[in-house]
Amino acid sequence: MTAETDDLARLHDRLVARAGEVGLIDLAYRAVDSPLGALLLVATEQGAVRLAFEEEGHDAVLADLAERVSPRILRAPRRLDETARRIEDYLGGRSRSLDVPIDLRLLAGYRREVVEALPRIAYGHTATYTEMAGMTGRPRAVRAVGSACANNPVPLLLPCHRVVRSDGSAGGYRGGLQAKRWLLGLEAAGAPAARERLD
Amino acid sequence: MPSSEETPRSLPPFEQVVEEHGRRVLAVCRARVASADVDDAWSETFLAALSAWPDLPGDLDVTAWLVTVAKRKCTDIHRSRARRRTDPVADLPEVVAPGAETDDEGVWRHVAALPDKQRQVITYRYLGGLPYARIVDLVGGSEAAARRAASDGLRSLRDKEIR
CATH class of the missing domain: 1.10.10.10 (Winged helix-like DNA-binding domain superfamily/Winged helix DNA-binding domain)
Structure with a gap:
């Protein structure tokens, strides 16, 4: 890793924090490693709006959400830590419930x-x-x-x-x-x- | 959300913009402001870009646009430093100039709350740096109406921002 890459990572973190403060992140996402492959977790401020499997193509899923919900999308792992942890517990057999906030705006x-x-x-x-x-x-x-x-x-x-x-x-x-x-x-x-x- | 364009287009997730252009914007900022201000200039650039992103015309040259925004942000930083060195009250801008709005990132909340037309015109004009003639192509109506929308929008921003 070059110093510049580190700088960019730090700047990205800071951008996510500040954009979050002023309510400019319409969709936050992160990857969750799982026994079923890499999962993509995407959430609005209300809750999880999409969970995608690796097979679905994470980039394609994000591009679709940019069109259907909003292109104000940022990778914001920390914001989704709690939901990610619950998914890991569930898939690890440590928990039977996945009680997390959900946003069903994609459905009618x-x-x-x-x-x-x-x-x-x-x-x-x-x-x-x-x-x-x-x-x-x-x-x-x-x-x-x-x-x-x-x-x-x-x-x-x-x-x-x-x-x-x-x-x-x-x-x-x-x-x-x-x-x-x-x-x-x-x-x-x-x-x-x-x-x-x-x- | 996008509104008035007839041509279908899709804007990529903003994360992609940060990934693709973060380095270039960093170079612009490093070349233009003191190293202590580089982080602020970079953040302000992407924050402003993120705010405007859903309203941008699909055929905009993202690289050129971001570089323009970054240069403006760097100028803003110089200006606000200069203001701080002199009497802050004597130097208040008479209108919300493209630079003055950025001292408070909360302004983007207010921009987002403007009526569609005002928001689009202000976004294209002050963030995209587009001429009114080009803005009219995008939002429709006459140039005079676009100028009016910009001035109404700026007035309502000024009411909120400058007390």
Whole structure:
């Protein structure tokens, strides 16, 4: 590292602190290392607005948010420390709840209702897409439930991985089928499964 | 948020701007202000740029624009140093000149609160350094209306900032 690189890192920290003070950071983000690969965590002042898997391409996700929410986006790891720690605890099998502030501004209508209902499926349990449709008062909207889950902006934080097919198979997942199985395994078995990384 | 342009465009996340241009802006600041002021000049530049970012025209040359902003910030620093050396009251600007607004970064909160047209014109004019003729291309209306919007905006900023 050159002295100039250090200077730029220090200046970046300071910019983030001052921009935060005057309310100019619309979206703060950081990476979170996890057994499921590098996760991208993005938050507004209200809460986590997006959690993305490595497969989704972090740059592409940020570019999309710049267009849909605001381009005032800065890497501000410290602001997201608490949420990151909770994710790590959850994925490490040390915690069963991921109770963090969430901002669902990317969703509207029925999709939002479905995603908001996800925490009703308890840790270690699953529900089928059909059951979720019933739970949200639209028993015939099974497909819509599937697409709401597939587009959940904050997977893990709102547990769409707990929604499975009626035949018991896992169904799709934003982070890939393997990730979904890994999460279901983690919740079924508790901590031990968490020690193996998914590769 | 972007409002009046008809051409679709997407601005990259601001973090990318800092990554790509941080070094160049640092060089500009180092060349223009004393080393004790370099950090301030750099921060002021990016803070102002961040504030204006969502409203910028998609075809703006980001490098040239940032260098312009950095130079202005450096000039501001010289000016405020000079003011401090002389009688501060005797030297109050009669209007909020492009430089004077930056002593308090809170001003960007007020800029953000201005009506759309005033905010855009002020952003393009005082931060982007664009001529009124070019601003009219971007926000529509006549040059006279753009000048009026700028002066109304500055007046309301001055009411908030200078007591």
